[in-house]
Amino acid sequence: xxxxxxxxxxxxxAPDVTVIDIVGEVTSASEAVLTDAHSRAGDSKIVVxxxxxxxxxxxxxxxxxxxxxxxxxxxNQTMRACGLSDHYRQILSLTRLDEAIAVFETEDAxxxx
Amino acid sequence: MTEPRDxxxxxxxxxxxAAEGLPxxxxxxxxxxxxxxxxxxxxxxxxQKTYRIPVPGHTPEEVIxxxxxxxxxxxxxxxxxxxxxxxxxxxxxxxxxxxxxxVRLSTGVMVLYAxxxxxxxxxxxxxxxxxxITFSADEEDGVTHAQASALIRANDPLYELxxxxxxxxxxxxxxxxxxxSLAEYLGAPCEVATTKIxxxxxxxxxxxxxxxxxxxxxxxxxxxxxxx
Numbered sequence: 651x652x653x654x655x656x657x658x659x660x661x662x663x664a665p666d667v668t669v670i671d672i673v674g675e676v677t678s679a680s681e682a683v684l685t686d687a688h689s690r691a692g693d694s695k696i697v698v699x700x701x702x703x704x705x706x707x708x709x710x711x712x713x714x715x716x717x718x719x720x721x722x723x724x725x726n727q728t729m730r731a732c733g734l735s736d737h738y739r740q741i742l743s744l745t746r747l748d749e750a751i752a753v754f755e756t757e758d759a760x761x762x763x
Numbered sequence: 764m765t766e767p768r769d770x771x772x773x774x775x776x777x778x779x780x781a782a783e784g785l786p787x788x789x790x791x792x793x794x795x796x797x798x799x800x801x802x803x804x805x806x807x808x809x810x811q812k813t814y815r816i817p818v819p820g821h822t823p824e825e826v827i828x829x830x831x832x833x834x835x836x837x838x839x840x841x842x843x844x845x846x847x848x849x850x851x852x853x854x855x856x857x858x859x860x861x862x863x864x865x866v867r868l869s870t871g872v873m874v875l876y877a878x879x880x881x882x883x884x885x886x887x888x889x890x891x892x893x894x895x896i897t898f899s900a901d902e903e904d905g906v907t908h909a910q911a912s913a914l915i916r917a918n919d920p921l922y923e924l925x926x927x928x929x930x931x932x933x934x935x936x937x938x939x940x941x942x943x944s945l946a947e948y949l950g951a952p953c954e955v956a957t958t959k960i961x962x963x964x965x966x967x968x969x970x971x972x973x974x975x976x977x978x979x980x981x982x983x984x985x986x987x988x989x990x991x
Binding site for chain 2: 678705706707708709710712713716717719720724735737738740741743744745746747749750
């Protein structure tokens, strides 16, 4: 089975804004930790996924982002992304997730938007 | 900056599909020029469907190497897969001729991702489903399992109707058949475990217009005007 990062840290950085730090790998093995991190974001209106420490993602990982996005929409949350390398930005574009998740260069820009 | 470890496994970015490197005589007009569709761009309810079968006596890498090399062999006879000549590699396009009851259609898929233990197809506009299906193998309790896992929603209202009235079960039968055939080919006849989760109950009415790309309608019109 895939290995997984043990947990993704969450930070409350502004009223109604929570950042989830995506570190290491996002694969099918990340489902529990990603769901847990999203739960810890609680009722935040905006959830920012900071991908600056991401170093591996497969297609199952992209699927997890889709299901997370559906949960966020159900909770009336807006999802944003930042810290993406050119490679991962292209993957979000190829899979058309960037049509549903606004992508920003930096965490500050994602929070301020 | 170091290269991401997954870089070689992903297809390069494309706006529209180009269907090249296909077997001679295969029509690609229901794929060429089409955009890829994630589950977010489809119309119907979103489903996560997983089909899993034990394949003892083989490593995950062996299972996936066989699956890639013989992909179409494991399909039911009413559907035909035209694999890209270059094989199942990121960015390659495969074509499908299928039948759903009396309805025939031509469509295709692009290889979104491929590594030694998995590969993923993403669908284009006009395909019955928007989304992707991942074929993988892994070890569970020391036994290799093969798995197909789809994250999909029907691409348009017509397909959604078909999905509600028999298409859902037909899709289950197709992938169960595929996995059983793979396991039999590898000398491990077993039964398939199926799990289905409705990820999103909502239909996306703003995607109603996807119907203009519907490959079943286009295939029917082409046949009606004398095409094949």
